[in-house]
Amino acid sequence: MHALSLVVLYVRAGSPKFELAAVRLLARLAMEGREVRLNEMQLAATALARLRGSKHDRAKKTPLRLL
DSSP, X not given: OHHHXXXXXXXXXXXXXXXXXXXXXXXXXXXXXXXXXXXHHHHHHHHHHGGGSTTHHHHTHHHHHHO
């Protein structure tokens, strides 16, 4: 998914655009993804927030699973 790639690019570059892009990705997931449950949205939000950490490679796989 291109939007997730953009979010990952922003976080790796330390861009201030990361936060807004991550929120937009969550909104898109909620509106356009398959039927997503509340706990799955929470998991995706946590994974996106963890992109800033040392386990970012594992964290970026979670939103992809929900699409």
